[in-house]
Amino acid sequence: MISDLVMVPTGHATLTGDLVVPSRAQAVVLFAHGSGSSRHSPRNRALAAGLHKEGLGTLLLDLLTEREERGGTGTGRHTADIDVPAQRLVGAIDWLANHPETRDLPVGLLGAGTGAAAALIAAAERPDRVFAVVSRGGRPDLAGDALQRVEAPVLLIVGGSNEAAVDLNREAARKLAGPHRVHVVPGASHLFPEPGAMQEVSTLAGDWFRAQLRQETR
Template identity: 60%
Template sequence: MISRTVTVSAGGVGLTGDLAVPADARAIVLFAHGSGSSRRSPRNREVAAGLRAAGLGTLLIDLLTEEEERRDAVTAELRFDIPLLGHRLTDAVDWLAREPGTSGLPVVLFGASTGAGAALVAAARRPDRVRGVVSRGGRPDLAGDALDTVRAPVLLIVGGRDTHVLRLNQEAARRLPGPHTLRVVPGATHLFEEPGALGQVTEAARQWCDEQVRTADGR
Protein backbone atom coordinates (compact mmCIF):
# COMPACT_ATOMS: atom_id res chain seq x y z
CA MET A 1 0.00 0.00 0.00
CA ILE A 2 1.32 3.40 -1.03
CA SER A 3 -0.03 5.96 1.45
CA ARG A 4 1.28 9.50 1.62
CA THR A 5 0.38 13.17 1.64
CA VAL A 6 1.14 14.78 -1.70
CA THR A 7 1.27 18.26 -3.21
CA VAL A 8 -0.36 18.57 -6.62
CA SER A 9 0.62 21.52 -8.82
CA ALA A 10 -2.57 22.93 -10.31
CA GLY A 11 -3.21 26.33 -11.84
CA GLY A 12 -0.06 27.82 -10.34
CA VAL A 13 -0.81 26.71 -6.76
CA GLY A 14 0.05 23.65 -4.69
CA LEU A 15 -2.93 21.57 -3.58
CA THR A 16 -2.68 19.10 -0.70
CA GLY A 17 -3.95 15.57 -1.19
CA ASP A 18 -4.00 12.18 0.54
CA LEU A 19 -2.92 9.43 -1.85
CA ALA A 20 -3.48 5.76 -1.03
CA VAL A 21 -2.89 3.01 -3.57
CA PRO A 22 -3.25 -0.66 -2.61
CA ALA A 23 -0.91 -3.19 -4.14
CA ASP A 24 -2.22 -4.34 -7.53
CA ALA A 25 -4.78 -1.51 -7.63
CA ARG A 26 -7.02 -1.74 -10.70
CA ALA A 27 -7.90 1.96 -10.90
CA ILE A 28 -7.64 5.16 -8.91
CA VAL A 29 -10.57 7.26 -7.74
CA LEU A 30 -9.94 11.01 -7.54
CA PHE A 31 -12.32 12.74 -5.11
CA ALA A 32 -13.60 16.26 -5.75
CA HIS A 33 -15.21 17.82 -2.69
CA GLY A 34 -17.68 20.66 -2.80
CA SER A 35 -19.77 23.15 -0.87
CA GLY A 36 -16.98 24.25 1.45
CA SER A 37 -15.83 20.71 2.28
CA SER A 38 -12.27 19.37 2.11
CA ARG A 39 -10.29 16.17 1.78
CA ARG A 40 -11.08 15.57 5.47
CA SER A 41 -14.78 15.11 4.72
CA PRO A 42 -15.81 12.15 6.91
CA ARG A 43 -18.34 10.97 4.33
CA ASN A 44 -15.89 10.91 1.44
CA ARG A 45 -13.21 9.34 3.63
CA GLU A 46 -15.61 6.56 4.56
CA VAL A 47 -16.46 5.92 0.92
CA ALA A 48 -12.75 6.05 0.01
CA ALA A 49 -11.91 3.44 2.66
CA GLY A 50 -14.54 1.12 1.23
CA LEU A 51 -13.17 1.53 -2.29
CA ARG A 52 -9.61 0.83 -1.14
CA ALA A 53 -10.80 -2.34 0.57
CA ALA A 54 -12.10 -3.39 -2.86
CA GLY A 55 -8.68 -2.85 -4.47
CA LEU A 56 -9.08 0.69 -5.78
CA GLY A 57 -6.63 3.51 -5.15
CA THR A 58 -7.87 6.89 -3.92
CA LEU A 59 -6.70 10.49 -4.01
CA LEU A 60 -8.61 12.90 -1.80
CA ILE A 61 -7.54 16.41 -2.69
CA ASP A 62 -8.30 19.94 -1.54
CA LEU A 63 -9.18 22.01 -4.60
CA LEU A 64 -8.59 25.24 -2.66
CA THR A 65 -5.47 26.37 -0.82
CA GLU A 66 -5.66 27.05 2.92
CA GLU A 67 -5.77 30.80 2.27
CA GLU A 68 -8.55 30.35 -0.29
CA GLU A 69 -10.51 28.14 2.11
CA ARG A 70 -10.36 30.85 4.76
CA ARG A 71 -11.63 33.42 2.28
CA ASP A 72 -14.31 31.08 0.98
CA ALA A 73 -15.53 30.39 4.52
CA VAL A 74 -16.52 34.07 4.65
CA THR A 75 -17.62 34.74 1.08
CA ALA A 76 -18.65 31.26 -0.20
CA GLU A 77 -17.62 32.46 -3.66
CA LEU A 78 -14.93 29.95 -4.62
CA ARG A 79 -16.90 26.79 -3.87
CA PHE A 80 -19.21 27.71 -6.76
CA ASP A 81 -16.41 28.69 -9.14
CA ILE A 82 -16.78 25.56 -11.26
CA PRO A 83 -14.43 26.71 -14.06
CA LEU A 84 -11.67 27.19 -11.47
CA LEU A 85 -12.35 23.89 -9.68
CA GLY A 86 -12.72 22.01 -12.95
CA HIS A 87 -9.41 23.36 -14.21
CA ARG A 88 -7.62 22.33 -11.02
CA LEU A 89 -9.19 18.88 -11.09
CA THR A 90 -8.04 18.48 -14.69
CA ASP A 91 -4.52 19.32 -13.54
CA ALA A 92 -4.85 16.66 -10.84
CA VAL A 93 -5.81 14.10 -13.50
CA ASP A 94 -2.67 15.09 -15.42
CA TRP A 95 -0.60 14.80 -12.23
CA LEU A 96 -1.80 11.22 -11.72
CA ALA A 97 -0.71 10.43 -15.28
CA ARG A 98 2.84 11.57 -14.43
CA GLU A 99 3.23 9.86 -11.05
CA PRO A 100 5.11 6.53 -11.17
CA GLY A 101 2.68 4.80 -8.80
CA THR A 102 -0.46 5.88 -10.64
CA SER A 103 0.50 6.64 -14.25
CA GLY A 104 -0.79 3.34 -15.61
CA LEU A 105 -4.08 3.30 -13.70
CA PRO A 106 -7.49 4.22 -15.12
CA VAL A 107 -8.99 7.27 -13.39
CA VAL A 108 -12.51 7.56 -12.02
CA LEU A 109 -13.69 10.94 -10.68
CA PHE A 110 -15.91 11.03 -7.59
CA GLY A 111 -17.65 14.36 -7.08
CA ALA A 112 -19.76 15.35 -4.09
CA SER A 113 -22.15 18.32 -4.15
CA THR A 114 -20.59 21.11 -6.24
CA GLY A 115 -17.55 18.89 -6.78
CA ALA A 116 -19.65 16.83 -9.18
CA GLY A 117 -19.85 19.80 -11.53
CA ALA A 118 -16.06 20.15 -11.46
CA ALA A 119 -15.65 16.39 -12.04
CA LEU A 120 -17.81 16.51 -15.16
CA VAL A 121 -15.85 19.49 -16.49
CA ALA A 122 -12.60 17.55 -16.01
CA ALA A 123 -14.09 14.44 -17.64
CA ALA A 124 -15.07 16.49 -20.68
CA ARG A 125 -11.55 17.90 -20.91
CA ARG A 126 -9.73 14.58 -20.48
CA PRO A 127 -11.86 11.96 -22.29
CA ASP A 128 -8.83 9.73 -22.88
CA ARG A 129 -7.84 9.63 -19.20
CA VAL A 130 -11.10 9.67 -17.25
CA ARG A 131 -12.80 6.27 -17.28
CA GLY A 132 -15.96 7.43 -15.50
CA VAL A 133 -17.58 9.87 -13.07
CA VAL A 134 -19.49 9.15 -9.85
CA SER A 135 -21.64 11.90 -8.35
CA ARG A 136 -22.83 11.68 -4.71
CA GLY A 137 -25.60 14.14 -3.93
CA GLY A 138 -24.01 16.17 -6.67
CA ARG A 139 -24.83 19.20 -8.75
CA PRO A 140 -24.09 18.00 -12.30
CA ASP A 141 -26.05 20.96 -13.64
CA LEU A 142 -23.20 23.24 -12.53
CA ALA A 143 -20.98 21.74 -15.24
CA GLY A 144 -22.81 23.98 -17.71
CA ASP A 145 -22.14 23.33 -21.39
CA ALA A 146 -19.50 20.70 -20.51
CA LEU A 147 -22.36 18.43 -19.45
CA ASP A 148 -23.35 18.00 -23.09
CA THR A 149 -19.88 16.73 -24.09
CA VAL A 150 -19.11 14.14 -21.39
CA ARG A 151 -18.57 10.79 -23.11
CA ALA A 152 -17.40 8.86 -20.06
CA PRO A 153 -19.96 6.73 -18.20
CA VAL A 154 -21.59 8.61 -15.31
CA LEU A 155 -23.20 7.28 -12.12
CA LEU A 156 -25.51 9.76 -10.36
CA ILE A 157 -26.30 8.78 -6.74
CA VAL A 158 -29.00 10.85 -5.03
CA GLY A 159 -30.99 10.51 -1.82
CA GLY A 160 -34.68 9.82 -2.33
CA ARG A 161 -35.62 12.59 0.09
CA ASP A 162 -33.21 15.08 -1.48
CA THR A 163 -35.97 16.17 -3.83
CA HIS A 164 -34.47 19.38 -5.23
CA VAL A 165 -31.12 17.77 -6.06
CA LEU A 166 -32.90 14.69 -7.40
CA ARG A 167 -34.80 16.85 -9.87
CA LEU A 168 -31.58 18.59 -10.95
CA ASN A 169 -29.93 15.20 -11.49
CA GLN A 170 -32.85 13.93 -13.54
CA GLU A 171 -32.63 17.00 -15.76
CA ALA A 172 -28.85 16.65 -16.08
CA ALA A 173 -29.14 12.96 -16.95
CA ARG A 174 -31.25 13.84 -19.98
CA ARG A 175 -28.40 15.99 -21.28
CA LEU A 176 -25.60 13.46 -20.86
CA PRO A 177 -24.65 12.01 -24.26
CA GLY A 178 -22.73 9.03 -22.88
CA PRO A 179 -23.83 6.03 -20.76
CA HIS A 180 -25.32 7.09 -17.45
CA THR A 181 -27.21 5.63 -14.49
CA LEU A 182 -29.29 7.41 -11.86
CA ARG A 183 -29.26 5.53 -8.56
CA VAL A 184 -31.71 6.74 -5.89
CA VAL A 185 -31.05 5.70 -2.28
CA PRO A 186 -34.52 5.38 -0.69
CA GLY A 187 -35.11 7.48 2.42
CA ALA A 188 -31.75 9.26 2.23
CA THR A 189 -31.33 13.02 2.49
CA HIS A 190 -28.59 15.17 0.94
CA LEU A 191 -25.74 14.10 3.24
CA PHE A 192 -26.73 10.41 3.41
CA GLU A 193 -26.64 10.58 7.21
CA GLU A 194 -29.37 7.96 7.68
CA PRO A 195 -28.27 4.52 8.98
CA GLY A 196 -26.90 2.44 6.14
CA ALA A 197 -27.31 5.15 3.49
CA LEU A 198 -23.62 5.89 3.02
CA GLY A 199 -22.91 2.17 2.89
CA GLN A 200 -25.27 1.93 -0.07
CA VAL A 201 -23.38 4.75 -1.75
CA THR A 202 -20.07 2.95 -1.23
CA GLU A 203 -21.37 -0.35 -2.54
CA ALA A 204 -23.00 1.24 -5.58
CA ALA A 205 -19.78 3.12 -6.39
CA ARG A 206 -17.65 -0.01 -5.90
CA GLN A 207 -19.79 -2.16 -8.18
CA TRP A 208 -19.97 0.54 -10.82
CA CYS A 209 -16.19 1.13 -10.77
CA ASP A 210 -15.64 -2.62 -11.14
CA GLU A 211 -17.91 -2.66 -14.18
CA GLN A 212 -16.10 0.25 -15.83
CA VAL A 213 -12.66 -1.29 -15.26
CA ARG A 214 -13.77 -4.70 -16.55
CA THR A 215 -15.36 -3.15 -19.62
CA ALA A 216 -12.22 -1.16 -20.39
CA ASP A 217 -10.10 -4.29 -19.98
CA GLY A 218 -12.37 -6.18 -22.36
CA ARG A 219 -13.40 -8.74 -19.75
Protein backbone atom coordinates (compact mmCIF):
# COMPACT_ATOMS: atom_id res chain seq x y z
CA MET A 1 0.00 0.00 0.00
CA ILE A 2 1.20 3.49 -0.88
CA SER A 3 0.42 6.21 1.70
CA ASP A 4 1.89 9.65 1.00
CA LEU A 5 1.46 13.29 1.91
CA VAL A 6 1.35 14.98 -1.50
CA MET A 7 1.39 18.50 -2.90
CA VAL A 8 -1.00 18.90 -5.83
CA PRO A 9 -0.55 21.87 -8.18
CA THR A 10 -3.93 23.07 -9.48
CA GLY A 11 -3.47 26.22 -11.50
CA HIS A 12 -2.92 29.16 -9.13
CA ALA A 13 -2.84 27.06 -5.94
CA THR A 14 -0.83 24.10 -4.69
CA LEU A 15 -2.97 21.95 -2.40
CA THR A 16 -2.02 19.50 0.35
CA GLY A 17 -3.45 16.01 0.19
CA ASP A 18 -3.24 12.50 1.61
CA LEU A 19 -2.90 9.85 -1.09
CA VAL A 20 -3.47 6.19 -0.23
CA VAL A 21 -3.30 3.50 -2.90
CA PRO A 22 -3.80 -0.12 -1.78
CA SER A 23 -1.99 -2.89 -3.58
CA ARG A 24 -3.79 -3.82 -6.82
CA ALA A 25 -6.14 -0.84 -6.49
CA GLN A 26 -8.85 -0.76 -9.15
CA ALA A 27 -9.52 2.98 -8.99
CA VAL A 28 -8.83 6.08 -6.92
CA VAL A 29 -11.53 8.21 -5.27
CA LEU A 30 -10.95 11.95 -4.97
CA PHE A 31 -12.77 13.54 -2.04
CA ALA A 32 -14.38 16.97 -2.29
CA HIS A 33 -15.40 18.35 1.09
CA GLY A 34 -17.71 21.29 1.66
CA SER A 35 -16.81 24.66 3.13
CA GLY A 36 -15.62 24.53 6.73
CA SER A 37 -14.18 21.03 6.38
CA SER A 38 -10.78 19.63 5.44
CA ARG A 39 -8.95 16.43 4.61
CA HIS A 40 -8.77 15.77 8.36
CA SER A 41 -12.56 15.36 8.64
CA PRO A 42 -13.22 12.21 10.71
CA ARG A 43 -16.21 11.39 8.50
CA ASN A 44 -14.11 11.50 5.33
CA ARG A 45 -11.33 9.54 7.04
CA ALA A 46 -13.80 6.83 8.01
CA LEU A 47 -15.21 6.69 4.48
CA ALA A 48 -11.72 6.52 3.00
CA ALA A 49 -10.80 3.61 5.29
CA GLY A 50 -13.89 1.74 4.12
CA LEU A 51 -12.97 2.31 0.48
CA HIS A 52 -9.44 1.02 1.09
CA LYS A 53 -10.94 -2.28 2.23
CA GLU A 54 -12.79 -2.41 -1.10
CA GLY A 55 -9.51 -2.11 -3.02
CA LEU A 56 -9.96 1.56 -3.87
CA GLY A 57 -7.36 4.28 -3.49
CA THR A 58 -8.24 7.70 -2.08
CA LEU A 59 -6.99 11.27 -2.33
CA LEU A 60 -8.20 13.49 0.50
CA LEU A 61 -7.41 17.04 -0.54
CA ASP A 62 -7.59 20.41 1.20
CA LEU A 63 -9.35 22.59 -1.36
CA LEU A 64 -8.12 25.77 0.34
CA THR A 65 -4.50 26.78 0.86
CA GLU A 66 -3.18 27.45 4.36
CA ARG A 67 -3.39 31.19 3.71
CA GLU A 68 -7.02 30.95 2.67
CA GLU A 69 -7.82 28.82 5.74
CA ARG A 70 -6.22 31.45 8.00
CA GLY A 71 -8.50 34.10 6.55
CA GLY A 72 -6.17 35.60 3.99
CA THR A 73 -7.28 37.60 0.99
CA GLY A 74 -10.04 35.89 -0.96
CA THR A 75 -11.00 33.32 1.67
CA GLY A 76 -14.66 34.27 1.73
CA ARG A 77 -14.84 34.25 -2.04
CA HIS A 78 -13.17 30.85 -2.29
CA THR A 79 -15.41 29.15 0.29
CA ALA A 80 -18.59 30.59 -1.19
CA ASP A 81 -17.73 30.06 -4.84
CA ILE A 82 -18.36 26.62 -6.35
CA ASP A 83 -16.31 27.27 -9.48
CA VAL A 84 -12.97 27.68 -7.67
CA PRO A 85 -13.03 24.31 -5.84
CA ALA A 86 -14.44 22.69 -8.99
CA GLN A 87 -11.50 23.88 -11.07
CA ARG A 88 -9.11 22.75 -8.35
CA LEU A 89 -10.69 19.31 -8.49
CA VAL A 90 -10.18 19.30 -12.25
CA GLY A 91 -6.52 20.09 -11.61
CA ALA A 92 -6.32 17.23 -9.11
CA ILE A 93 -7.89 14.82 -11.63
CA ASP A 94 -5.23 15.85 -14.14
CA TRP A 95 -2.52 15.40 -11.48
CA LEU A 96 -3.76 11.88 -10.75
CA ALA A 97 -3.56 11.13 -14.49
CA ASN A 98 0.17 11.90 -14.38
CA HIS A 99 1.13 10.45 -10.99
CA PRO A 100 2.99 7.13 -11.36
CA GLU A 101 0.81 5.34 -8.77
CA THR A 102 -2.54 6.47 -10.20
CA ARG A 103 -2.10 7.32 -13.87
CA ASP A 104 -3.62 4.01 -14.98
CA LEU A 105 -6.56 4.19 -12.56
CA PRO A 106 -10.01 5.61 -13.29
CA VAL A 107 -11.12 8.37 -10.91
CA GLY A 108 -14.23 8.42 -8.75
CA LEU A 109 -15.42 11.56 -6.97
CA LEU A 110 -17.01 11.69 -3.52
CA GLY A 111 -18.40 15.08 -2.55
CA ALA A 112 -20.06 16.40 0.60
CA GLY A 113 -21.99 19.64 1.08
CA THR A 114 -21.00 22.23 -1.51
CA GLY A 115 -18.16 19.89 -2.48
CA ALA A 116 -20.74 17.66 -4.18
CA ALA A 117 -21.57 20.45 -6.61
CA ALA A 118 -17.87 21.04 -7.26
CA ALA A 119 -17.42 17.31 -7.88
CA LEU A 120 -20.25 17.22 -10.40
CA ILE A 121 -18.82 20.20 -12.28
CA ALA A 122 -15.40 18.52 -12.34
CA ALA A 123 -16.98 15.29 -13.61
CA ALA A 124 -18.61 17.23 -16.43
CA GLU A 125 -15.22 18.75 -17.31
CA ARG A 126 -13.37 15.41 -17.34
CA PRO A 127 -15.84 12.78 -18.65
CA ASP A 128 -12.99 10.63 -19.97
CA ARG A 129 -11.39 10.27 -16.53
CA VAL A 130 -14.28 10.19 -14.02
CA PHE A 131 -16.13 6.87 -13.90
CA ALA A 132 -18.56 7.56 -11.02
CA VAL A 133 -19.68 10.23 -8.53
CA VAL A 134 -21.12 9.93 -5.03
CA SER A 135 -22.69 12.82 -3.13
CA ARG A 136 -22.94 12.56 0.68
CA GLY A 137 -25.38 15.05 2.15
CA GLY A 138 -24.51 17.30 -0.75
CA ARG A 139 -25.91 20.27 -2.63
CA PRO A 140 -25.86 18.93 -6.19
CA ASP A 141 -28.34 21.63 -7.19
CA LEU A 142 -25.53 24.19 -6.96
CA ALA A 143 -23.83 22.55 -9.95
CA GLY A 144 -26.37 24.31 -12.18
CA ASP A 145 -26.19 23.64 -15.90
CA ALA A 146 -23.24 21.26 -15.44
CA LEU A 147 -25.69 18.59 -14.24
CA GLN A 148 -26.85 18.07 -17.81
CA ARG A 149 -23.27 17.42 -18.93
CA VAL A 150 -22.33 14.80 -16.33
CA GLU A 151 -21.89 11.45 -18.08
CA ALA A 152 -20.63 9.42 -15.10
CA PRO A 153 -23.20 7.51 -13.01
CA VAL A 154 -24.17 9.54 -9.93
CA LEU A 155 -25.38 8.37 -6.52
CA LEU A 156 -26.97 11.06 -4.34
CA ILE A 157 -27.14 10.04 -0.65
CA VAL A 158 -29.23 12.29 1.56
CA GLY A 159 -30.52 12.13 5.13
CA GLY A 160 -34.25 11.57 5.38
CA SER A 161 -34.84 13.93 8.31
CA ASN A 162 -34.17 17.00 6.14
CA GLU A 163 -37.08 17.16 3.71
CA ALA A 164 -35.73 20.29 2.00
CA ALA A 165 -32.42 18.55 1.25
CA VAL A 166 -34.26 15.50 -0.08
CA ASP A 167 -36.27 17.72 -2.41
CA LEU A 168 -33.14 19.55 -3.62
CA ASN A 169 -31.38 16.27 -4.36
CA ARG A 170 -34.37 14.85 -6.23
CA GLU A 171 -34.71 18.04 -8.24
CA ALA A 172 -31.02 17.92 -9.15
CA ALA A 173 -31.32 14.24 -10.09
CA ARG A 174 -34.02 15.06 -12.63
CA LYS A 175 -31.51 17.29 -14.45
CA LEU A 176 -28.82 14.62 -14.69
CA ALA A 177 -28.54 13.22 -18.19
CA GLY A 178 -26.57 10.13 -17.19
CA PRO A 179 -27.41 7.17 -14.92
CA HIS A 180 -28.26 8.23 -11.38
CA ARG A 181 -30.00 7.24 -8.18
CA VAL A 182 -31.15 9.07 -5.06
CA HIS A 183 -30.83 7.11 -1.82
CA VAL A 184 -32.53 8.48 1.28
CA VAL A 185 -31.17 7.26 4.62
CA PRO A 186 -34.26 7.13 6.87
CA GLY A 187 -34.04 9.30 10.00
CA ALA A 188 -30.54 10.59 9.21
CA SER A 189 -29.62 14.26 9.41
CA HIS A 190 -27.16 16.27 7.32
CA LEU A 191 -23.90 14.83 8.74
CA PHE A 192 -25.26 11.30 9.32
CA PRO A 193 -24.26 11.17 13.03
CA GLU A 194 -27.06 8.75 13.92
CA PRO A 195 -26.09 5.18 14.88
CA GLY A 196 -25.38 3.14 11.77
CA ALA A 197 -26.02 6.03 9.35
CA MET A 198 -22.40 6.67 8.36
CA GLN A 199 -21.78 2.95 7.99
CA GLU A 200 -24.71 2.81 5.58
CA VAL A 201 -23.20 5.72 3.63
CA SER A 202 -19.84 3.92 3.49
CA THR A 203 -21.44 0.70 2.24
CA LEU A 204 -23.50 2.54 -0.36
CA ALA A 205 -20.50 4.47 -1.67
CA GLY A 206 -18.29 1.37 -1.88
CA ASP A 207 -21.01 -0.64 -3.61
CA TRP A 208 -21.66 2.16 -6.11
CA PHE A 209 -18.01 2.57 -7.08
CA ARG A 210 -17.48 -1.19 -7.42
CA ALA A 211 -20.64 -1.60 -9.49
CA GLN A 212 -19.59 1.13 -11.90
CA LEU A 213 -16.12 -0.37 -12.19
CA ARG A 214 -17.70 -3.67 -13.22
CA GLN A 215 -19.63 -1.82 -15.91
CA GLU A 216 -16.39 -0.20 -17.09
CA THR A 217 -14.69 -3.56 -17.55
CA ARG A 218 -17.54 -5.19 -19.52
